[in-house]
Amino acid sequence: GAVVSQHPSRVICKSGTSVKIECRSLDFQATTMFWYRQFPKQSLMLMATSNEGSKATYEQGVEKDKFLINHASLTLSTLTVTSAHPEDSSFYICSASGQVGGYTFGSGTRLTVV
């Protein structure tokens, strides 16, 4: 079946630094990548949608200059949290769709900003 590999699984960074999260589709081409953020005991909130080779579309209230998304190839998308602050601490998870459809989730990244 379709597999999306997400790294790192956990990361702790200092306030003010940047963190990059990668999602790779291992056995299919991800035409669309979705990035979600999930706070404890809450739902998955869509942050942005990206298509390969295009600029990402951000949801209302999500700062595009703070959460940089790159989808330069059909198998790799990255989310960079710039100038991270403690309130950015959350569970970040990607989801990829290919030409046959469906939504394949990565394993998630637990970000802690100290």
Place this chain on the structure above:
Amino acid sequence: GENVEQHPSTLSVQEGDSAVIKCTYSDSASNYFPWYKQELGKRPQLIIDIRSNVGEKKDQRIAVTLNKTAKHFSLHITETQPEDSAVYFCAASKDYGNNRLAFGKGNQVVVIP
């Protein structure tokens, strides 16, 4: 955009009983309705889904029903077991993939042995 409401927020059932979770959606253009089970710190796991041309779908102890007129769909778990304890999310999208997937707020199901 699509707005998905999920009720109740918490559900406790005795082992062996049935559990039902209901969701409503707002966008009549939505055609794909998946249900996910999520354990703490892990990715959502697709347990069943339904598309708008079907009213009901069943997979062993799990079933989903869809009422497009009323814009609601429900998850039914029969003969609940302790391992069914988890958070369940409903979601809705315009199509199976490559479209914005909106999630409900989630439902904590607790199966009491």
